[in-house]
Amino acid sequence: MESTTVYNYRVTLERVRGRLGSIRLQELTEQHVEEWMRWALQGGRVRGGMAGTGLGVTSVDMSLARLKEALNRAVTRRLLTVNVASEVHIPLKARKAERKAKRVVPPWTAAEVGDFVAAMKGDRLNAPLLLSLMGLRPAEVCGLRWSDIDLDAATLSIANTRTLMGNRIVVEKDTKSLAGERMLPLPVLVHEALKTFRAMQAKERLAAGEGYEGGMYALVEELGAPLNVRQLRERAYKIMDANGLRRVRLYDARASCLTYLANNGVADHLLAVWAGHANVRTTKKWYVKPDVVDLLPAAEAWGGLARGSVTDRDR
Incomplete structure (x- = not known):
C-alpha cells in the first residue's frame, strides 16, 4: 500500500x-x-x-x-x-x-479562465499553470519531467506524480491509477509556453553555474530545485489576488477544463482519457459541472417545444 x-x-x-x-x-x-x-x-x-x-x-x-x-x-x-x-x-x-x-465555491467559468490566462501571461510559472488549466492534477504537473515532454511532437506523457503528505512531506509515486498514465497532445498555447519555459531554464542554469540543483523536473525554481503542489498553489493564489480574480482551488481548474470540453462536443471516451479516468462516469460525476450559462442552449431548445405547442394549439 x-x-x-x-x-x-x-x-x-x-x-x-x-x-x-x-x-x-x-x-x-x-x-x-x-x-x-x-x-x-x-x-x-x-x-x-x-x-x-x-x-x-x-x-x-x-x-x-x-x-x-x-x-x-x-x-x-x-x-x-x-x-x-x-x-x-x-x-x-x-x-x-x-x-x-456550506459555501460551495464553484469552478471558474470559461470567461474567468480567460481572465486568469491573461493575468499570468509573462509570469515565470505561466507554462505549469497552463498545464493545470489543461486539466492536469497539481501532483501531475509537479511530477512532470522534461523527459516526459516531447516539444518536437507537441505531446506530454503523464507517468509520475509528486504530491504532499500532510502538507509537508513530498511523496513521489506513479499516477493515481493505470488510467492516469496517458499521453496528451499539447494545445498550441501550452506548447509555446513550455518552449519558452525550457529556454528560460537553460539561461538560469547557465547563470547559476555550479549552484544549479538539477533540472530533471519541468516545474523548478530559478536554481533548479523542484517545486511542490503547495508552492504551485500559492503562486496561483498570488496571481488571482493581485489581479482581483475570484480565488478558487487550483485543483478545480480540472473541473473548468473538463466541463468546457464536455460542453463543446468532446466525445465521452476521449473526455475520460484526457482526465485520466478509467470511465467517463467518474469524469461526469465529479468534474463536469455545468453552470447557468452552460444551460442556455437547453433554454433555447425549450423555445422550440413552446413554439411547437402553440402551433399545435392553433391547428
Whole structure:
C-alpha cells in the first residue's frame, strides 16, 4: 500500500479509535458506531478549525467507510460474524443541512479562465499553470519531467506524480491509477509556453553555474530545485489576488477544463482519457459541472417545444 494511502487511512481511522478504541472488537455494537457518528457530526473536531465543533459530513463519511472496510476484513478472517457498522449511514437531514450551510465555491467559468490566462501571461510559472488549466492534477504537473515532454511532437506523457503528505512531506509515486498514465497532445498555447519555459531554464542554469540543483523536473525554481503542489498553489493564489480574480482551488481548474470540453462536443471516451479516468462516469460525476450559462442552449431548445405547442394549439 502506498505511503500516502497509509497516511490517509491512519488519519481517518484515528477519529474512530479515539472514541471506540477501548472497546473489544467482539463487543463493538451498531449502537456504539451510531453514537460515534452522532458525536463526530456534533463535536468530533480535535484539530483544525474550532476544537469541539462537528466534523464535516465528508470527513465522517470517510472515517465510517474505513471502519466498515476494517470490520469487513475482520469478518473475512472470522474474528467477527457480522459487520456491525454496515447499516450505519449519515442521515440525509445532516447532509442537506451541511449543503445548505456550506459555501460551495464553484469552478471558474470559461470567461474567468480567460481572465486568469491573461493575468499570468509573462509570469515565470505561466507554462505549469497552463498545464493545470489543461486539466492536469497539481501532483501531475509537479511530477512532470522534461523527459516526459516531447516539444518536437507537441505531446506530454503523464507517468509520475509528486504530491504532499500532510502538507509537508513530498511523496513521489506513479499516477493515481493505470488510467492516469496517458499521453496528451499539447494545445498550441501550452506548447509555446513550455518552449519558452525550457529556454528560460537553460539561461538560469547557465547563470547559476555550479549552484544549479538539477533540472530533471519541468516545474523548478530559478536554481533548479523542484517545486511542490503547495508552492504551485500559492503562486496561483498570488496571481488571482493581485489581479482581483475570484480565488478558487487550483485543483478545480480540472473541473473548468473538463466541463468546457464536455460542453463543446468532446466525445465521452476521449473526455475520460484526457482526465485520466478509467470511465467517463467518474469524469461526469465529479468534474463536469455545468453552470447557468452552460444551460442556455437547453433554454433555447425549450423555445422550440413552446413554439411547437402553440402551433399545435392553433391547428
